[in-house]
Amino acid sequence: MLLKASAECSSLEAVCADLDDVADSNTQREYINLALPIKELSSQEERANLSLAECIPESMARTGIEIAVDFHDEPFYGKQAETRAVTCSGQAKKGTTHFVRLATAYVIWRLVRLTLAVHYVMPDEEALEILKILLERLKKLGFSAKVLYMDKGFASTPIIEYLTKEAKQPAIIANPIRGKTGGTKALFHGRSSYTTTYTFTNGTSSTLAMKASLVPDKTGKKRRKWLAFIVILLDWSADKVFEEYRRRFGIECSYRILRRLRATTTSRNPALRFFLLSLGLILTNVWVFLRWEFARLQATGPRRVNEPLFRLHRFTRLLIRSIENIYGTISAI
Numbered sequence: 001m002l003l004k005a006s007a008e009c010s011s012l013e014a015v016c017a018d019l020d021d022v023a024d025s026n027t028q029r030e031y032i033n034l035a036l037p038i039k040e041l042s043s044q045e046e047r048a049n050l051s052l053a054e055c056i057p058e059s060m061a062r063t064g065i066e067i068a069v070d071f072h073d074e075p076f077y078g079k080q081a082e083t084r085a086v087t088c089s090g091q092a093k094k095g096t097t098h099f100v101r102l103a104t105a106y107v108i109w110r111l112v113r114l115t116l117a118v119h120y121v122m123p124d125e126e127a128l129e130i131l132k133i134l135l136e137r138l139k140k141l142g143f144s145a146k147v148l149y150m151d152k153g154f155a156s157t158p159i160i161e162y163l164t165k166e167a168k169q170p171a172i173i174a175n176p177i178r179g180k181t182g183g184t185k186a187l188f189h190g191r192s193s194y195t196t197t198y199t200f201t202n203g204t205s206s207t208l209a210m211k212a213s214l215v216p217d218k219t220g221k222k223r224r225k226w227l228a229f230i231v232i233l234l235d236w237s238a239d240k241v242f243e244e245y246r247r248r249f250g251i252e253c254s255y256r257i258l259r260r261l262r263a264t265t266t267s268r269n270p271a272l273r274f275f276l277l278s279l280g281l282i283l284t285n286v287w288v289f290l291r292w293e294f295a296r297l298q299a300t301g302p303r304r305v306n307e308p309l310f311r312l313h314r315f316t317r318l319l320i321r322s323i324e325n326i327y328g329t330i331s332a333i
Contacts, residue, residue: 001028004323005263006279007316012263020328029267036271038086044271045120048278052116053141055285057292059303066108066247067145069134071121071153072255073099074277078268086270088123100273104281105134106254107143108247111305112292115254115281116141120274128158135167145169147234149245152176155230157204163232164206172245175208175228184208188226193238195231207231209241257284257312287315 001022005015012032016025036044075094076087088101105117117137119130131154138145148163148171155175163169179185187196187210198208209229214222229241236244262280265272287310295310296303 002032002263002276002279003283004320006261006276006283007319009260009262009264011265018329019324020330022327032272033267033269036269036275038082038269038271041086041120041271041274044275044278045118048118048275048282049116049137051278051282052114052118052285055114055282055289056116056141057112057289060107060109060112062142063144064146065143066147066149067138067143068106068108068149068247069131069154070104070106070151072102072104072258072277074102074273076100076268076270076273078270080268083268083270086120086122088121100270100277102274102277103130103134105138107138110303112288113254114285114288116143118278118281126158127154127156128162131159131162147172147244149247150174157200157202160204160206160230160232168233170234171230171232172209172234172241173230173232174245175230177226177228184228187228191224193242195236195238195241207234209236209238211238211242213242254281254284257287260312261316283319287312290315 001012001015001019004010004019005012008015012028013025016022016028022028073088073090073093075096076083076098077096078084078087078098084098087098089097090099090101091097093099101121103119103121104115107114107116117134119133119137121130131150148169150159150171150173152174155173159173163171175184177184184198187198187208191212193209193211195207195209197205199205207230209231211227211229213225213227215225216222227242229238229245231241234241258277258280261283263276265276267273291305291307291310295306297306
């Protein structure tokens with residue numbers, strides 16, 4: 001039932017009303033909540049990671065690949081103290097300041113883009129601790145990154161020092177713009193992109209790549225917009241840093257796909273919300289794996305995928321039809 005709800009972006013209630021030979025939705029919700037208690041979030045996370053790893057193609061390289069790490073927030077509206085204790089607070093969005101927060105590691109290799117590590121973020125966890133958990137998970141799978149791409153949520157001096165001195169991991173981190181006249185905003189000068197050495201307030205020094213871009217405003221007039229990136233153990237120009245970091249946007253595409261493969265719910269059980277998000281990530285991996293294995297383009301040269309043959313819509317329709325064939329649909333009232 002949850003697979004069909006995920007493929008349709010609908011709720012368990014709607015799926016049960018559509019199928020013939022299934023239990024009532026209230027009965028199913030009762031058993032689902034019993035199977036997903038909040039106290040077992042860690043074991044649930046482990047099972048989700050094992051499922052994500054099942055979709056790794058045998059031919060996929062394990063070393064010298066690019067890995068992106070990101071946070072994803074899902075709005076949460078529960079008021080109970082027990083549930084608020086496992087949700088993170090943040091800037092107000094969609095009518096709430098509390099979120100179910102996920103941290104994911106996303107592997108980029110040729111036409112294969114897979115989420116291979118997911119972590120449920122607790123409110124007291126630091127970004128460095130989260131990063132180590134994700135990298136350890138990838139290490140168990142045998143993956144090592146040529147370059148690590150991270151969003152601005154990981155822009156902190158402990159992470160810079162860890163990647164530079166301990167892990168010795170080349171990385172690019174989006175750096176938030178801070179200060180009105182000082183801080184990183186003071187580096188906005190000239191018209192060309194450049195790299196410079198910047199010392200943070202605690203004395204940590206790092207290379208910053210300052211990218212100058214022209215972006216149209218609401219009137220259509222192009223205005224200069226600066227982007228800052230922390231560059232670790234890489235001798236790249238600012239333009240190359242920007243172009244390579246754009247590859248990280250593939251992880252944003254995975255979240256857009258996730259929105260098309262996620263069941264909707266009004267449940268205030270964070271474990272259930274995490275389960276539905278994990279299920280969406282797993283289905284995304286399954287689609288990418290099947291497309292790589294069975295939609296190969298018959299042509300000379302490197303292996304390529306015949307994308308029109310097995311688009312996401314076809315995958316979801318095949319899944320929905322199979323489930324409807326098992327349980328039957330209601331065709332009359």
